[in-house]
Amino acid sequence: MNDAAARALTRKDFGAPEPSAPARIVHFGLGNFHRAHQAWFSARASDGGDWGICAFTGRGSGIAHALEPQGGLYTLIERSASGDRCEVMTNLVEVHEGSDTGAIINVFSRLEVVVVTTTVTEAGYRMDLDGTPHVDDVELARDVATLHEALLHDHLEGIELSTVAGRILLGLAARRRANAGPITLVPCDNLPNNAGVLRRGLTQLAQRISAELALWLEENVTFVSTSVDRITPRTTENDIAMVARETGWLDAAPVVTEPFASWVLSGHFAGGRPRWEDAGALFVDEIEPYERRKLWLLNGAHSILAYLGLEAGHATVAEAVADVQCRRSVVSFWSSAQRHLPDDLELEVYCRQLFERFENSRIEYQLEQIASDSVMKLRTRIAPVIVAEFRAGRDCPAGVEVVAAWVRRILARGSFPDAQILAISSLLDNAPAAVVELIRLVDAQLVDLGTFVEQVQRLVTDHPDSARTLHT
Known part of the structure; x- marks a missing residue:
């Protein structure tokens, strides 16, 4: 197809329901890897239609601006040595900038949201490999102080946070306030014992913010370790042009990935999860x-x-x-x-x-x-x-x-x-x-x-x- 004849990719024009599934998973670090990996596994679960994703960007906002007009839809390009296979993914039902703390409060307060995944790079957690948070990090220290003050006055709305750890803790504080029940955090970055790192880091930060929040976290939040694998390079202008030519859709944010995909998980989910094993995920006792x-x-x-x-x-x-x-x-x-x-x-x-x-x-x-x-x-x-x-x-x-x-x-x-x-x-x-x-x-x-x-x-x-x- 001629690129000029391609139409803008939207839910209405593509024929996807609005939204296609309720948001029950929150994701931090909306980028190519998440859309090629965790979102792909969720879409292929036998109950994937029940598990929409509400995703927040990490360090930048460009991807949110590209996906919002498309209703979260994007083209996944599986690129083998012999050719490309294009598929429009529809389970990303909400897209927000990471700085949108109002949206974080809103989504964490929902009873149906029970899983939080993260792909923010190893350095994005601002924690040592033993889970010790970088409390001397200027931005992290500022977020801790901001959250401490907000909880002291029981007023979470309108605050500004710049770190992933701070934003997750804001969400957990909002969930505690809403009495929305247990939730599970699933870190998906290349850190050994990534669940243990995140658990210790968030617990230590919560103790600096509020003793009540730290206790609630201990009693209501579970952490699942993962090992993730799918090679996912940056998208190029040529990839965008190829999608328009081959599918007839003008997609501002397609994702290129390899056919291979692997996800190994270990741990307890407090409030349920998609049947990721149907898509090939492996659940083990020792990760x-x-x-x-x-x-x-x-x-x-x-x-x-x-x-x-x-x-x-x-x-x-x-x-x-x-x-x-x-x-x-x-x-x-x-x-x-x-x-x-x-x-x-x-x-x-x-x-x-x-x-x-x-x-x-x-x-x-x-x-x-x-x-x-x-x-x-x-x-x-x-x-x-x-x-x-x-x-x-x-x-x-x-x-x-x-x-x-x-x-x-x-x-x-x-x-x-x-x-x-x-x-x-x-x-x-x-x-x-x-x-x-x-x-x-x-x-x-x-x-x-x-x-x-x-x-x-x-x-x-x-x-x-x-x-x-x-x-x-």
Whole structure:
């Protein structure tokens, strides 16, 4: 179809009910991944028609502005190596900017809302890996003070909050006030024990805000751990044009994703949930092995391909994985990681599937996108394998290589976009000590691992660009 003949995608023109399902799930972090993953699983549940989603943006408002005129509808493009499959998704029934605290109060006060999912990136929670909240973070501290004052005067309306943790706690305070019953939080970001992190972080923040809120949270909120997987790159203008051409709809916010999708969950849902297992979700008693497999093998490989691939001049995962040296480093890291994973996870099959997914050149997953928030990603994806190997009396060559590549990039060109940008920048003021301190920022344990620092320093100083930086 000619692009000029395409019509604007709206609920009325598409023929979708208004709304198609009651909002029973709240989501924070409305972006491409949520729409390709949690929303997709909910739509494919046998009872998906009963579970609409009310979604809030994270750091920006652009996606809300694009989706509001479309009534939350968007096109999901499943992009395989052989072609595209387009499907209009209808279960996103409410879309709001994250800053809309009135909408947060409203939706959390509804009895039928019983599940909250989040995809805000690892850094977006503003918590350490043990769940300790960053109380010295200016925005988080301001939100805590604002909520404390609001609850003190029993007046939640009209306040301004800028952090996801603050907005979730506002919702929980509103739910407590409305006596709307128990609710379950389901974090879906790449953090080990993500439910435990969020539980401890929110509990500690609630204790600073109101003892009553903290007690209510303990008694009425459950947390479910997850491991999520679906490669979802940024949408391009070409993707938007393709949707108009192939479907006849002008969609301002389509999502491109791969055919593969995985969701592993563990925990108790206080008020019910969709039958996600009908769409292939796996419910387990012990999620840690699945978390480690995904974080170390998929996400770890992505970080290796990002830092080594960018240094070699590549732009996408498919380009980097076709580079013999990059691929060799991934295989080496996988060999190290597999020594610390259970044998019953079919690791060889899993890794073979990963290479097939990475090689799909029609999924243009940008290495620069993967390389952002590098400190937290190296801390969760790479450092645990390095620590495990050195403590077992072995080196971890690929771990050394990727950390050195990251340090070289920082020294030569400055940081990738990173929540730790101020900490990184401050360490560069003392060039001779920068390598050790950058490693310490990723994980302090790495500094005490035998010859690890020495090996990284050797790879850094032997590289022309970073060597010049260290001696200026």
